[in-house]
Amino acid sequence: xxxxxxxxxxxxxxxxxxxxxxxxxxxxxxxxxxxxxxxxxxxxxxxxxxxxxxxxxxxxxxxxxxxxxxxxxxxxxxxxxxxxxxxxxxxxxxxxxxxxxxxxxxxxxxxxxxxxxxxxxxxxxxxxxxxxxxxxxxxxxxxxxxxxxxxxxxxxxxxxxxxxxxxxxxxxxxxxxxxxxxxxxxxxxxxxxxxxxxxxxxxxxxxxxxxxxxxxxxxxxxxxxxxxxxxxxxxxxxxxxxxxx
Amino acid sequence: xxxxxxxxxxxxxxxxxxxxxxxxxxxxxxxxxxxxxxxxxxxxxxxxxxxxxxxxxxxxxxxxxxxxxxxxxxxxxxxxxxxxxxxxxxxxxxxxxxxxxxxxxxxxxxxxxxxxxxxxxxxxxxxxxxxxxxxxxxxxxxxxxxxxxxxxxxxxxxxxxxxxxxxxxxxxxxxxxxxxxxxxxxxxxxxxxxxxxxxxxxxxxxxxxxxxxxxxxxxxxxxxxxxxxxxxxxxxxxxxxxxxxxxxxxxxxxxxxxxxxxxxxxxxxxxxxxxxxxxxxxxxxxxxxxxxxxxxxxxxxxxxxxxxxxxxxxxxxxxxxxxxxxxxxxxxxxxxxxxxxxxxxxxxxxxxxxxxxxxxxxxxxxxxxxxxxxxxxxxxxxxxxxxxxxxxxxxxxxxxxxxxxxxxxxxxxxxxxxxxxxxxxxxxxxxxxxxxxxxxxxxxxxxxxxxxxxxxxxxxxxxxxxxxxxxxxxxxxxxxxxxxxxxxxxxxxxxxxxxxxxxxxxxxxxxxxxxxxxxxxxxxxxxxxxxxxxxxxxxxxxxxxxxxxxxxxxxxxxxxxxxxxxxxxxxxxxxxxxxxxxxxxxxxxxxxxxxxxxxxxxxxxxxxxxxxxxxxxxxxxxxxxxxxxxxxxxxxx
Numbered sequence: 001x002x003x004x005x006x007x008x009x010x011x012x013x014x015x016x017x018x019x020x021x022x023x024x025x026x027x028x029x030x031x032x033x034x035x036x037x038x039x040x041x042x043x044x045x046x047x048x049x050x051x052x053x054x055x056x057x058x059x060x061x062x063x064x065x066x067x068x069x070x071x072x073x074x075x076x077x078x079x080x081x082x083x084x085x086x087x088x089x090x091x092x093x094x095x096x097x098x099x100x101x102x103x104x105x106x107x108x109x110x111x112x113x114x115x116x117x118x119x120x121x122x123x124x125x126x127x128x129x130x131x132x133x134x135x136x137x138x139x140x141x142x143x144x145x146x147x148x149x150x151x152x153x154x155x156x157x158x159x160x161x162x163x164x165x166x167x168x169x170x171x172x173x174x175x176x177x178x179x180x181x182x183x184x185x186x187x188x189x190x191x192x193x194x195x196x197x198x199x200x201x202x203x204x205x206x207x208x209x210x211x212x213x214x215x216x217x218x219x220x221x222x223x224x225x226x227x228x229x230x231x232x233x234x235x236x237x238x239x240x241x242x243x244x245x
Numbered sequence: 246x247x248x249x250x251x252x253x254x255x256x257x258x259x260x261x262x263x264x265x266x267x268x269x270x271x272x273x274x275x276x277x278x279x280x281x282x283x284x285x286x287x288x289x290x291x292x293x294x295x296x297x298x299x300x301x302x303x304x305x306x307x308x309x310x311x312x313x314x315x316x317x318x319x320x321x322x323x324x325x326x327x328x329x330x331x332x333x334x335x336x337x338x339x340x341x342x343x344x345x346x347x348x349x350x351x352x353x354x355x356x357x358x359x360x361x362x363x364x365x366x367x368x369x370x371x372x373x374x375x376x377x378x379x380x381x382x383x384x385x386x387x388x389x390x391x392x393x394x395x396x397x398x399x400x401x402x403x404x405x406x407x408x409x410x411x412x413x414x415x416x417x418x419x420x421x422x423x424x425x426x427x428x429x430x431x432x433x434x435x436x437x438x439x440x441x442x443x444x445x446x447x448x449x450x451x452x453x454x455x456x457x458x459x460x461x462x463x464x465x466x467x468x469x470x471x472x473x474x475x476x477x478x479x480x481x482x483x484x485x486x487x488x489x490x491x492x493x494x495x496x497x498x499x500x501x502x503x504x505x506x507x508x509x510x511x512x513x514x515x516x517x518x519x520x521x522x523x524x525x526x527x528x529x530x531x532x533x534x535x536x537x538x539x540x541x542x543x544x545x546x547x548x549x550x551x552x553x554x555x556x557x558x559x560x561x562x563x564x565x566x567x568x569x570x571x572x573x574x575x576x577x578x579x580x581x582x583x584x585x586x587x588x589x590x591x592x593x594x595x596x597x598x599x600x601x602x603x604x605x606x607x608x609x610x611x612x613x614x615x616x617x618x619x620x621x622x623x624x625x626x627x628x629x630x631x632x633x634x635x636x637x638x639x640x641x642x643x644x645x646x647x648x649x650x651x652x653x654x655x656x657x658x659x660x661x662x663x664x665x666x667x668x669x670x671x672x673x674x675x676x677x678x679x680x681x682x683x684x685x686x687x688x689x690x691x692x693x694x695x696x697x698x699x700x701x702x703x704x705x706x707x708x709x710x711x712x713x714x715x716x717x718x719x720x721x722x723x724x725x726x727x728x729x730x731x732x733x734x735x736x737x738x739x740x741x742x743x744x745x746x747x748x749x750x751x752x753x754x755x756x757x758x759x760x761x762x763x764x765x766x767x768x769x770x771x772x773x774x775x776x777x778x779x780x781x782x783x784x785x786x787x788x789x790x791x792x793x794x795x796x797x798x799x800x801x802x803x804x805x806x807x808x809x810x811x812x813x814x815x816x817x818x819x820x821x822x823x824x825x826x827x828x829x830x831x832x833x834x835x836x837x838x839x840x841x842x843x844x845x846x847x848x849x850x851x852x853x854x855x856x857x858x859x860x861x862x863x864x865x866x867x868x869x870x871x872x873x874x875x876x877x878x879x880x881x882x
Contacts (some may be wrong), residue, residue, distance in 0.1 A: 030518040038523055045742045045797060050789050053796055057484040060526050062409055063315045085628050111794045121312050125424040129417035132374035134296040134694050140373040144385030154378040157410060161314055190376045
């Protein structure tokens with residue numbers, strides 16, 4: 001296959017940035033999207049040009065490093081996958097693909113397709129944990145958690161922190177991300193003691209990081225590689241309201 | 246220098262508790278005066294940084310990732326072992342100890358392995374308390390499954406994402422300490438040198454990957470938890486950035502390298518599709534609980550799987566190993582798959598694959614149950630290959646997955662450089678010549694939560710420190726060494742990219758230092774590898790400069806280190822004239838084609854000392870003594 005790429009190039013945080021066109025020849029449908037970019041980058045280096053910078057690591061959809069807007073969609077076409085799980089068989093010979101970094105003021109661009117998502121870590125720092133000290137805990141089976149509850153908590157805990165929810169949201173809201181952690185710990189008995197403080201602190205930090213508000217477009221759920229449900233946002237709202245009383 | 250493993254005396258089940266009792270303690274009020282550097286924030290690194298922070302030490306944590314949650318521990322799928330005996334099937338600390346030692350083909354230290362088994366139960370409790378959503382039954386109790394190399398169900402799991410959930414648990418403990426100010430996390434920093442002052446590890450040189458600045462950090466102890474070196478082969482199941490630079494540079498500063506040739510090949514990975522392949526994807530070993538491995542009985546049979554009748558299929562693992570069947574350890578399953586393909590029974594277009602078939606399990610348990618147990622893995626397979634494993638059998642082939650070798654450490658997890666501790670996959674300690682499934686997560690967290698916090702404290706309490714400021718001469722010297730190496734790389738301006746060199750080097754490693762090795766091939770590798778390395782230093786092309794985000798430069802430094810480490814692996818494989826676990830020397834096998842150990846000559850840990858550039862490394866041997874388990878020929882029949 002032959003593919004035309006329009007890639008966002010931006011030297012550093014201060015650079016204005018622009019789209020640059022590249023051609024990828026001999027693309028195999030079995031290649032992953034990132035492998036296609038690898039091949040383009042090898043070509044660029046050979047010509048003495050700077051390769052396109054993008055975050056990536058595990059390349060199996062779990063580390064949450066990769067993420068780019070592909071033809072305007074977070075992680076590209078297909079549901080329930082991260083960019084690294086997208087394969088070129090999803091495109092056709094002769095296609096033009098537009099590639100941009102995550103769009104959000106809370107994720108400043110570092111270079112090309114790399115963005116700074118440390119705001120997510122700061123939200124987690126604001127209470128996204130149980131205060132269990134190493135060693136001072138009861139036996140695992142002393143805390144009974146029926147399967148349906150464990151399963152629902154798992155569904156929320158599956159979040160990989162990639163930021164697609166924010167990038168897909170017209171308001172750059174991080175509600176799906178925050179709700180996943182709040183919901184996981186609100187569902188589990190281990191999370192009860194700090195339930196009130198947690199939701200308040202995490203929401204306050206989310207606002208401080210300048211993420212927008214949720215207006216129920218559900219774009220986050222549609223693009224989430226782990227298909228985390230917006231029902232967790234509903235639970236987040238409930239937790240937040242309940243925490244006021 | 247003689248190696249002292251510092252194994253405490255007394256009976257094996259009392260060693261750790263006695264040892265802990267005799268350790269020196271640091272008064273809680275004095276702890277904040279001690280600084281500890283932790284490099285790497287995967288399972289072992291996050292766990293130790295959080296635990297030391299909780300104790301009150303002043304912890305500086307480093308990662309080349311933007312966040313601790315990106316570490317490759319996150320990709321572990323299947324589970325974590327603990328001898329809780331919740332299944333009432335006769336499990337015990339002693340049995341887990343025995344299984345792990347046997348699984349490692351008797352090339353690990355008894356005392357370390359026993360301690361690992363002993364503390365593993367606490368890991369499960371710790372993770373549950375953190376909110377890790379392990380699989381549960383309807384009554385709310387923890388669920389278990391069985392894994393390769395064991396006949397009890399002792400593996401705890403969180404669907405096929407156990408590593409993710411455990412890492413997020415450790416990450417939550419770490420961010421809690423960051424929140425409290427006891428741990429300062431330095432993101433996007435790559436450790437490029439270890440600083441040794443008066444014979445003790447006192448700091449690191451790290452490169453800020455965002456602006457290229459070299460930064461010096463001084464401390465009273467340094468903990469490396471930087472993972473394994475499977476990427477030496479280029480293609481492996483490791484993440485793209487996983488590298489050996491931190492351990493290799495520590496090696497060059499005096500830390501011995503233990504058993505570098507012990508590499509694990511995982512039997513169930515998705516086969517290679519072409520030259521563009523950038524990495525391999527693992528399919529959890531847990532799939533072998535319900536999937537059946539087979540090849541056609543007829544050589545070169547090109548019929549689609551569904552057209553091959555039952556009596557023309559060879560379920561070779563069940564045939565060869567009736568008692569363990571599809572659940573034989575990884576090294577055995579891998580070698581048999583390679584043998585089947587080498588002998589012409591391979592399937593798929595490349596013929597370098599065997600089938601892993603769920604048809605029987607779907608018939609027996611129903612599609613829903615299989616989805617519940619393995620849903621995300623089967624989806625992942627479909628995404629990558631375009632084939633639906635609910636309809637057609639999966640195609641699998643072995644791939645490099647884990648490295649049992651690593652920096653040599655004593656019982657306290659301290660390397661041969663005083664004050665340098667090494668945890669998790671980065672050390673050589675607990676898995677011998679082969680690691681059993683669901684033991685990597687166990688070891689990383691055991692080291693991080695329950696071992697290093699004690700032994701690091703003991704070291705701090707019993708050592709007197711002179712000031713070692715970060716602008717002192719040893720730091721300057723290390724910084725200059727790193728700068729010189731970076732400038733040299735950037736000045737080459739050759740014609741081939743880093744990836745091209747890496748791929749070429751990796752191919753030689755896979756062909757000659759891979760799943761099966763022999764004297765001739767290893768000697769050939771030792772000729773070829775230095776040549777490729779010399780070409781690399783003359784012909785690599787790196788664009789950009791040292792003062793910006795430069796991913797090519799990052800890769801080049803890692804590959805340069807892999808090239809030195811790869812040679813050491815070949816050298817180690819050559820001197821070990823026996824087969825054991827993942828190290829299979831074709832000259833040394835039983836009549837049935839199993840690994841044939843030579844306990845009389847090779848029951849030792851090979852610990853290599855760096856002797857300087859261009860000089861032959863020096864081999865030191867730590868004899869392994871077996872008092873509680875009598876080494877026997879492993880049999881899984």
